[in-house]
Amino acid sequence: MRRKEGQVLKYILIVSILLFAVTCSGGEKNAVSDEPGIIKFVSVPVDRLPVVHFGMVIKSGSASDPQGKEGLAWFTANLLKRGSKSYNREQIEKGLEEIGGQLDVRVEREAIVITGKTLRENLDKYYAIFSDIILNPKFPSDEVAGLRTDQEQAIKNIIRNDARLCHEAFLRELYDGHHYSHPAQGNLGSAAKLTANDAERFYRKHFVKGNVICGLAGMYSPEFEKKFQDDMNKLKRGMVQDRTEMVAQPAELRVVLVEKPGRDQSQIRIGKMIDYTRRDSLWYTYLAANTYLGQHRESFGRLYTAIRSERGLSYGAYSYHEHFRQSGWSKNPMPLTPFNPQYFSIWTYPKRINTEFAIKMAVHELHKILTGGIEPNQLQKFVSFQVNHFPFLIETAEQQLLMQMEEIYYGQPDFIENFEKKLQSVSHANISDILNQSWSSDALLIVVVTDSAGAMKEELLTQETSLELPSGATEAGLEDVNNRVKNIDLGLEAKDIRIIDAEKLFN
Amino acid sequence: MKRAALFLQIIILLPAVLTAQISLDIEKTVLDNGLTILTYEDHSFPTVSYQTFVNAGSRDELRPGATGIAHVFEHMMFRGTPSHPDYDDAVAHMGPQTNAYTGQDYTCYYVNARAEFLPEIIAIEADRIRNLDFTNETFRRELGPVKEERRRFVDDDPDGFLEEQIYRLAYTRHTYEHPVIGWQNDLEKNMTFRDAADFREVYYSPNFVTIVIGGSFDTENVLNLIQQHYGDWPSHLPPIGRIRKEPPQSKERTLDLTWKSPEIPAKAAVAYHIPDLNYMDNDILALQILQRMLFSESGKVRKKLKDELGLVESIRADAEGMKDPGLFLIRMNLTNPENIDSALTVLYSQIDSIKVNGVSKEDLVRAVNSMKAEYLYRLDRPARIVGTIGYYHLVGGDHKLMFEYYEQLGGVTVKDLQDAAKEYLKESNRNVVVLKPADAA
Structure with missing residues (x-):
């Protein structure tokens, strides 16, 4: 009981200080190394709430899907949340919910963006799950069928929604012959054939230090920031070559x-x-x-x-x-x-x-x-x-x-x-x-x-x-x-x- | 001018987990004409959020044929005044976030901007709510986009259509029966310029308006400005007529419909009547916790229907607190039209098992923790804080309910959940709409 009172007082103090300390000018920025082949870190160590935000960008998205495996970046990113070395899917979902933690994955043409947040006092529990998902993914084969179903439905949901359909049809036509021509979710035919091994190969190739930007924001200690950096640096060394493919455009309307x-x-x-x-x-x-x-x-x-x-x-x-x-x-x-x-x-x-x-x-x-x-x-x-x-x-x-x-x-x-x-x-x-x-x-x-x-x-x-x-x-x-x-x-x-x-x- | 300073403090005590604390200092002021102002001064932001809440939504549309008038009038509020003929043009240089939304219970106009623009915003917002200039011609023209909005989000959208139909089925007397956007027939044929003028005359009056401001400003200065711009705004007479209560439902109601094209999955909506937003007892909170517990990512019903049995593509539920008794609304997309009966049977049996077997303490704690954390995450910027204050003030009748929500969530027991399930999630209180794709009919 006494310990709880102590924790309450601690948070009153922290919140009170931060209520008057934070400005919204973009936050104080750390110098970021431009050396190739290493992880770039961002730190925004201020906030008015006892919350810690995580961000991770893999600079490869659906444009990096191999031919015939359209949808692989989406499949890989979503399979991450379905099992790691220490947690199965149910443990991840229930573990996050129990502490009010959130973890979202979205896949763009040129990036996989992973974001998450937790209350400060649950940081250790949250980070145990987050880091295991990123560093020790399991790509469980027993989750593949369910994920394929979700992916198929995600593609069908584009077709069902007129606004989304119009936009994806526009991109498909505009980028005809380019890696952007398929939706991040892939095509129905290709997505149905993706396997756990495909996902693991994609992870090994793209989740490498030179292809990653990581960041923290909110209320965390310098010690935690260092631990986060040290841990993320356990990702395999490597780089993914930047590429720009031009697309020939018809000269007429x-x-x-x-x-x-x-x-x-x-x-x-x-x-x-x-x-x-x-x-x-x-x-x-x-x-x-x-x-x-x-x-x-x-x-x-x-x-x-x-x-x-x-x-x-x-x-x-x-x-x-x-x-x-x-x-x-x-x-x-x-x-x-x-x-x-x-x-x-x-x-x-x-x-x-x-x-x-x-x-x-x-x-x-x-x-x-x-x-x-x-x-x-x-x-x-x-x-x-x-x-x-x-x-x-x-x-x-x-x-x-x-x-x-x-x-x-x-x-x-x-x-x-x-x-x-x-x-x-x-x-x-x-x-x-x-x-x-x-x-x-x-x-x-x-x-x-x-x-x-x-x-x-x-x-x-x-x-x-x-x-x-x-x-x-x-x-x-x-x-x-x-x-x-x-x-x-x-x-x-x-x-x-x-x-x-x-x-x-x-x- | 009456002012009441309130120092409100909440302690978030999540069983075995959370101890973080947040303080919000909210001041309430009422002008002599009845205009209410709620201020939350917080200099940690460089911005302000200025939100004008009108205590009228589609719930208050009593005249047959004028459904959707609250929303249409919300559109009209962007049509300008003699001083500012083009509202958006007048505010553009401030780079604000401006918009409005109409709900069943209230209408909100918001302007979020850099703090230094607050005096200008107060002047422009007071001007448009007091001196709006609209004609039959501009009213007729604005009906066009409203009808297109309806086409987009209802007539060409099976989810919007399904939601409209479940409310229509669940309410027989109360005005929640009709959609916020209004029936297309009313928008096309019945609604008149007079309806808009009458709606404005009754509800766009200081005794029906609350202004909520959050962010970086000096409360004393702002209240003086508001007094200056709104102080001599006269109150109008209260509305004639009253909203009829929805009688208790005694028997399940069902409706089978067919969508106009084949590409959609079969869909079902299941709705139970629930209490209004009132934390005097735990029923609404218990139902909101049940909603989270059963239908979240790891929710039992979702797991069963989607992952184990593969009967649904997706399933979600809402149990929003409303001014009058609302709905516990479950929506699902079926994997196959033939699965409808099986999916509904499993859904009902899952709910029934709670009535018989209760829920585990672990599940309860998990649901409460995630709800509280989510609430806390929302308080990250003036616009969201102000929106939350406004919601509880308008719907619950007192903004302090935003703190009671926290305090009482932790006090809900396993027995409360079981009792609420028995009381509300029962067959006689149930409404079901099934929507099949064209070729499955």
Whole structure:
């Protein structure tokens, strides 16, 4: 009893101190070695809660799946949680639940991201499980059948969800022939054949020191940090060669219609591959321009204004200057979702009858920014938006940890520190020239998940663009623009439009 | 202006495991016009979260034909005022996180921003709730995106459709029967501009509004600003009409439906009526613990149905505390449409075994620990802290329930779980909707 009282007092003290000690400036950063072949560590040793966060990035994702074994990175990462040297699956699940610990694995094209958290007082129990999973995975063969079932369902869930299906179909088409063309979960045929031995081989090749970034955030001692580093350094030495594979892009606009019967609404993705990266100063110009064109889930963007606010055609219309995944229920981008080469995209989802109009409206708005640029005051407003929005990307210890790991991943140790300065230096002077380098509206790829794809193909070829406003709403003040948009000639020929069956997409 | 300073402290005592302690200093102020303000000042953040809670949601939609009006009006609140004709344009330079959501019990508008912008946010938020400028034309136009939202999340989404149907089946008199987004027919044909104006007239009034602020600010200064911007906002008359109580259910209700296309798995939703959010007794907490214990990653029902028998692809459950009696709602995706009867039989037998055999103390501790830890993890930023304060204030009637939740979770016993299972998770209190894919019908 006395011991418990002592523990309570200890935590009161720690929490009280930290409540006033922590700032949200991205945390104090340790120097990170850039020596190849060693693990890079990140430490964010502050927080206001008695919580410890773990992060681990393996710089290999589904793009590293061998041919014919698509889905192997996903299979391997998920098999880790199903058994290690000292714990079987049930012990892992119950052990974590008993202490309120969390452990998540996600697989991206270029990374496996493992994150976890525990209450400080359960750190030792949590770490015993976490470290055993990472360092001593067992790849139990008796878990393979169950995991295969889960993987098959994960692939089917993409097909069942129109928005996810549209996006994966878009990526499949855009990266045709590239390692990004299959979803991280793989294809139904390949995933069904994966084995525990495959997973073990993938682990041995990719979970090596030169391919790993590790980190801690929150309330932990220097001694624990050292133990964590020492333990993770027990991973095998080795490196995985970085590679960038370029993909040949068709020079003409093209459309892929994914047939899905029974839909009242269409899902649309429009975009193209781009050649800028975060390391380029132009990246900030594209970020600012994208904020103006279609900032995610914000209603001030041009696409949102034209498609939703003024015409009521869709619940949303947004653009993305690089690959984007939303972080949970927030509007924030999820850190550590690397793509190389990257792509630009526009998303919207109108009623079936307004699909062609919405496509043309989006192209129209893109064309406007490419030809007319952005007014200086508008540009400044959206630069201010991003500058003032940035604290929400590093608001918590967990976010700081992931963002600092992302800095290492991209080789930009000063990304957080210099974000505002670089963004403020964006100029409107030749912005349309710059945007035309990567966003030019020719050679776009358009993917639509839709009902009656055959009829839509005909509509696209005959240029008979319908527009149905919400009942009771009028075209007042919009007639001229609407007519101009309807009359946009996308220049499509029959050979430019393909119809594919959703059910056969990821076989 | 009445102010009550409360120093609230909770001790998280997880049996045999957790001892961490958190303190939150929350101050409650009520202006003369009835506007309530809850402040949580915390200078460890560089940001603030400013959330305006309107004590009305789809539960308060009483006029037939106007279902969804609370949500439609939430959309209208972004349409601007004479001073700020474009709301999002007016706040864009601050780089805020802004949005809103409508639930069954309340509606929330939030703005999260750097702390230095708080005075500007107070002015803009007061302006839009008091001086919103909307016309029949903008109302009609906004119905378009709402209908597309419904198409996306209900009409083309079998999960959204299933949820809508289970509420429709489970409630016969109470307004929880209709969906937050409203029936499509009401959105298409019945809802009028007058409905929106009336809804605003009744509920967008200081006596129905609570502002919750968290983060880095000076409470005294902020309360002065709020008094300045909201102090002369007149209260409106309370609503006419009342929400009808749902009578006790005496017999199981079932509904079989077919989805419009074949690609989905067969689905089932099972719902039991449960008490409202009230910690005077342990029933709601016991049911929430049962939900975690049975349906979490290592939950007994999940293990049985998914891993052992392979009858379901996935299964999950919720037992959210509501203003009025809510639902213990279980949703499952079947591996095969032919498995529906077997899966439901196993589910019911698992629940029945708790009534007969109880649960182990170990399982109870594990569930409570994970719930408490999860709660603690959520308190990591102003927006989530403020959202939690607002939820308990609006739904439970007192924000201090957010602390009682912790304190009382640890006091729930194995017998409480067994009693709650017997009382609520029984056949006569059960509603079941089955949704089959087109070609399995």
